[in-house]
Amino acid sequence: MSPVDGAGVNNPNLPVDQAVSEGRVPGRREEEIPELHEVGCPPELQERIETLMARYPDRRSASIPALWAVQELYGWCTPEGIRQAAAVMRFTPAYLESVASFYDLLHTEPVGRHRIEVCTNISCWMRGGDELLDAFQAAAEGDEDFFVTGFECLGACDIAPMAAIGQRYYGPLEAAEAGTAIAQIKAGEEVLPAKALSERGLAGDAPAPGGSS
Amino acid sequence: MAHELETRVLLEHAEDPALRTLAGYKRLAGGYATQERAYREMEQDEILKELEDSGLRGRGGAGFSMGKKASFLPRGDMAKYLCCNADESEPGAFKDRELMQRNPHQLIEGIAIAALAADAGHAFIFIRGEYDEQADILDAAVAEAYEAGYLGTNILGCHRDLELVVHRGAGAYICGEETALLDALEGKRGNPRLKPPFPAVQGLYGGPTLINNVETLSNVPRIVANGAEWFKGFGTEQSPGTKVVSISGAVRRPGNYEVELGIPTRDLIYGLAGGPDPGHEIKAFYPGGSSSPVLTPAELDLPYSFEAMAEAGSMLGSGSIIVADDRVSIPHMALRTARFYHHESCGKCAPCREGTNWTVKMLERVVRGEATPMDLDIISSVQENIMGHCLCVLGDSMAMPVSAMVRKFRPEFEAVIETAGLDPHVVVSAPAETLGATV
Ligand SMILES: Cc1cc2nc3c(=O)[nH]c(=O)nc-3n(C[C@H](O)[C@H](O)[C@H](O)COP(=O)(O)O)c2cc1C
Ligand code: SF4
Ligand code: FES
Numbered sequence: 001m002s003p004v005d006g007a008g009v010n011n012p013n014l015p016v017d018q019a020v021s022e023g024r025v026p027g028r029r030e031e032e033i034p035e036l037h038e039v040g041c042p043p044e045l046q047e048r049i050e051t052l053m054a055r056y057p058d059r060r061s062a063s064i065p066a067l068w069a070v071q072e073l074y075g076w077c078t079p080e081g082i083r084q085a086a087a088v089m090r091f092t093p094a095y096l097e098s099v100a101s102f103y104d105l106l107h108t109e110p111v112g113r114h115r116i117e118v119c120t121n122i123s124c125w126m127r128g129g130d131e132l133l134d135a136f137q138a139a140a141e142g143d144e145d146f147f148v149t150g151f152e153c154l155g156a157c158d159i160a161p162m163a164a165i166g167q168r169y170y171g172p173l174e175a176a177e178a179g180t181a182i183a184q185i186k187a188g189e190e191v192l193p194a195k196a197l198s199e200r201g202l203a204g205d206a207p208a209p210g211g212s213s
Numbered sequence: 214m215a216h217e218l219e220t221r222v223l224l225e226h227a228e229d230p231a232l233r234t235l236a237g238y239k240r241l242a243g244g245y246a247t248q249e250r251a252y253r254e255m256e257q258d259e260i261l262k263e264l265e266d267s268g269l270r271g272r273g274g275a276g277f278s279m280g281k282k283a284s285f286l287p288r289g290d291m292a293k294y295l296c297c298n299a300d301e302s303e304p305g306a307f308k309d310r311e312l313m314q315r316n317p318h319q320l321i322e323g324i325a326i327a328a329l330a331a332d333a334g335h336a337f338i339f340i341r342g343e344y345d346e347q348a349d350i351l352d353a354a355v356a357e358a359y360e361a362g363y364l365g366t367n368i369l370g371c372h373r374d375l376e377l378v379v380h381r382g383a384g385a386y387i388c389g390e391e392t393a394l395l396d397a398l399e400g401k402r403g404n405p406r407l408k409p410p411f412p413a414v415q416g417l418y419g420g421p422t423l424i425n426n427v428e429t430l431s432n433v434p435r436i437v438a439n440g441a442e443w444f445k446g447f448g449t450e451q452s453p454g455t456k457v458v459s460i461s462g463a464v465r466r467p468g469n470y471e472v473e474l475g476i477p478t479r480d481l482i483y484g485l486a487g488g489p490d491p492g493h494e495i496k497a498f499y500p501g502g503s504s505s506p507v508l509t510p511a512e513l514d515l516p517y518s519f520e521a522m523a524e525a526g527s528m529l530g531s532g533s534i535i536v537a538d539d540r541v542s543i544p545h546m547a548l549r550t551a552r553f554y555h556h557e558s559c560g561k562c563a564p565c566r567e568g569t570n571w572t573v574k575m576l577e578r579v580v581r582g583e584a585t586p587m588d589l590d591i592i593s594s595v596q597e598n599i600m601g602h603c604l605c606v607l608g609d610s611m612a613m614p615v616s617a618m619v620r621k622f623r624p625e626f627e628a629v630i631e632t633a634g635l636d637p638h639v640v641v642s643a644p645a646e647t648l649g650a651t652v
Contacts, residue, residue, distance in 0.1 A: 055378050057292070057335060058418055063400035064383050068342075102402040104384030105342045117343070121304045122503060122535055122549050123461040152386065152553055153304035153503075154343050157461030157535070158468045167345035198346060202228050202311075203468020204215045209487040 027095025034087045041084035045073055049088045059089060067100050076107040104151075112147035114185050116140070117164040120150040123157035127172065132161045135178035146182065159197060169197035216470075218484045220447065222455045223431050224471045227315040233350060235357040238318035245318070245363055247438040251326045252371045255437075260330040264433065266441035268453040273298050273389075273426030274502075274530050276519045279433075283331050285413040286421040294417040295333040296398065296424045297324055299340040299347075300382060300389035303610075304503035304553055305533035308457040309427035311469045313340070313347040316431070317354035321377065323433035325363060328375050331423040335376050338427075339394050342383040351379045386557035390605045391424045392416075393559065404561045405605035426531075428457060448474035452518035456532045460486040463493070463538035472517070479513040482536060489538040497537045497622070501530025503550050504610030506617030507537075527617070543622040544629045547615050548576040554611035565608030568599040572615060579630055586627050593619050 036046070049066045053059035066089060070081035077100045079093070086093040100106040118124075118133040133150045140146035154169065156162050162171025165181060170192050173181075177192060184191045193199070215221050231237030238244035251260060265280025286293060297320065301309040313320060324336050340348050355377055358364045366374045380398060387393045388403040395417050397403035416422025432454060436444045445453045452474040458481055461467040465487035472481060478500065482488060489495055497507040500517070506527040508515075515521045522529040537546055555569035575592050578584040596616035599608045619626060 058399065060400040061380075061398060064397065065381065068381065068383065099400065099402055102385060103342070103382070106383045120549075121553060122546060123305060123467070125549055126462055126537070126541055152556060153302065153306075155301050155307045155310050155341065157305055157307055157459065160461060160467065164343060167343075169346070198314075202215075202224065202315075203466055204219050204470050204485065205228055206466065206468075208216075209465035 027091045027098075029092055032092040032094070033090055034083050034093065036087045039080070039084045039087045041088060042073070045069060045081075045084060046088050049085055053089065060091075063089065063091070063096060063099050064103070064106075067096065067106050071106060075113050076109065076111050107147075112140075112143070112145045114146045114166060115164075116146065116148045116166075116181075117151035117154065118148065119152070119154045119156070119160070119162055119164075121153035121157075123153070124160040124162060127160045128175065129161040131175050132163065132173055132178065135175035136163065136182070139179040139182040143182075146185075156197060158203060159195075159200070162197075165191055170195040171197065216485055218472060218476065218480050219470055220455050220473050221471050222435060222447070223312060223319065223428065223457060224315070224469070227311070232316055233314075233318075233354070235318055235354070235361055238316070242316075242319070243438075244434075245322055245361075247434045248322050248325050248363060249369060251329055251437055252369050252373060255329075257330055257332060260326065260437060263437055263441050264327075264330060267436045267444040268441070268451075269429065269432055269436060269444065270452065270454075270519060271426055272428035272432075272456065272531065274303075276529065279425060279429050282413060282425070283327065283423050285411070286331050286423060287414065288332070292335065292418070292420045293331060293333040294420055294422040295324060295328045295331055295336040296391075296394060296417065296422060297336065297338040297427060297430055298389060298391065298394060298424055299338050299344070299427045300386075300394065301344070301427070301531075302341055302386035302389050302557075303531055303533065304550075305459060305461060305499060305535040306502050306531045307459045307461075308469050308532065310344060310347055312427055312431050312457065313344070313351055317351050318358065319431050319434060320351075320427055321354055321358050321363070323430035324377060325358075325368070325375060326433050326437055327423065327425065327430055329373065331421075333423060334374055336378070337398060337417075338377070338379045339388070339398055340379060340381055341388075342381045345381070348379055348381050355379055385559075386553075387559045387605075387607060390607065393605070394424065395422065402559075404559050405607075407604065449516065449518045449520070451520045452529075456517075458517070459531075459533040460536070461534070462498075462536040463489045463495070463541065464536050465490060475516045475518045475521075477513075478515050478517045478534075481517055481534060482513065486534075486536070489536065493538045493540065495536055496539050496541060497543060497546075497618075499533070499535040499614065500525075501528045502533040503535065503553065504528075504606075504614060505530050506613050507543075507621065509621060542580075542625070542629065543618050544576065544580050544626050547618040548573070548580055550614050550618075551576055551611055554607060558607060562604040562608070564599050564602040565604070565611075568595060568608060569611050571595065572611065576615075579626060582630050582632070584630055586630065589619055589623065589626055592616075 048069045052062040052065045066085045074081045083093045120129045136148045140148045156169050159171030226241040269279045270276040388397045392406035393403040412422040448454045457471045470485045499505050519529045551572045555573045558569045560566045596612035599612040
């Protein structure tokens, strides 16, 4: 069997890089990889990515974590940030960009620093997810600090309709609470404390719903 | 107090936030005692046999025997890996979130024991990027476990090593498919691989790899502690054990409920989740997440087990019930479902890439009233042609529920075509009060 991209087929004991070094591996054309001194990588970003790479048997595995680090530092995966990560990881920038563009949470275009994902999937749709998304969009209208987007199921259909605000889950939300949340973020206050998922108990411990069943 | 219909094993003590800490896990649940016993006293084959005898079936969707899968890994001193699948991105599924949030150490202990059974020296928890809070909780728990010597080098002085890394994804449902997960973990775009070779033979970095779901691995400590016979005391013969079931949609008390497999589905939807709002009736439900063919109220009394759901032409999948009541438009629900798979299709193979795209466009025409009843036949035949022809199961995951909806609710599709222009979308109920909240 020929060396498959990235897999140490010939000898599983070898680190991937060595096992497949004879083949053409995407993202590894030396002449296209920027040198560290050319990219002006902030030392803390370099250090962070190097620590991430050390956690894996193959440093390539750190590409998503490295892109998270870039996004955290610059607010989105900027071309410069991607070049810096590429120089540290010894990849072509194009390779890292191709990875970043695959994933919904990594942004290759500028976005506001406050990110709100509103779920519009089946269970949230039934309970008003579309209306909630409209409400968030209206409340954040014209403010470049905010990035509001509809999103697929976030894994919290029990609190439908819900939204992820700054990577934390809130629900069930009423459309009017969108404005409250945005005002709270602007004022630097805690966001919708009574609606945070982390504050909830197990569903089975709540009083049974009244009425006939 | 949990409802009498619940059987909390994995979620035992889960209402207590102290369970999240290593000290709390030890005090409340006798945590890590099983790992100590396994590492000090048990042989690899002994653990494998216990897992296989227990009949534990994978909780991530396919329901394959966990012990069998672990025994498929070749022996020898090549590097082997264990990946815990915590991607949980199928619409309707949110049980792994609960298990990681409330009982992270149970999962870590399960991983440590399963790694011994699979002889893996490196383990990863691949968690969806959206679960940032749960990933933070896992990070803290993993750090505690390293500190206490349950992970790392020379664990418990037994000359065994295990590194465990919490790896955050970045938003792509397809990464839950096991081979796409491997590519994502290798730092690439998450495209599925052709199987065979199966991951057990050639997985992460080309090495033998055991991939199991969060809930599957969370079951491991108790099975090894109490034995296969104890585990088989729960559930049915073909579906032993308990299951954390996520119930959402048009029910009054949505949430996660842990029950013995095989209880009547009605008990889950009505007894535990409270059924639909008063004055409304169930029209359809997905029994196993958005990729399962929908069932109708006539099937509410089926036992909730792998075998009963398969016999009814559907599947238990990851164990997520989504309920639609009489206010929900099935054609619109079919469109939402198809849109999800279209958005998440990785595009590697044509039947899925083109089929999901085409199905969305056709269903849009249906709800706009621009289709003809004959188009419904074409939609169905296209679904037939997607099924079984894709590289991974994502294509089928759209085709199965969509074709079931068209088949079982055809008059409603035809009516929607007739009444074009009306938007039948209604909000099921005002957002439930703070049901489930204990604060
Ligand atoms: C498109 C797709 C998405 C999947 N998503 C998940 C997932 O999020 N979590 C999961 O455990 N399994 C998921 N699976 C199933 C996995 O491929 C695999 O069967 C499972 O992780 C094996 O673990 P188990 O045997 O413990 O169930 C998915 C499969 C497909 C085809
Ligand atoms: S079935 Fe869909 S998701 Fe799976 S490999 Fe093909 S295009 Fe990708
Ligand atoms: S449908 Fe909205 S979180 Fe699942």
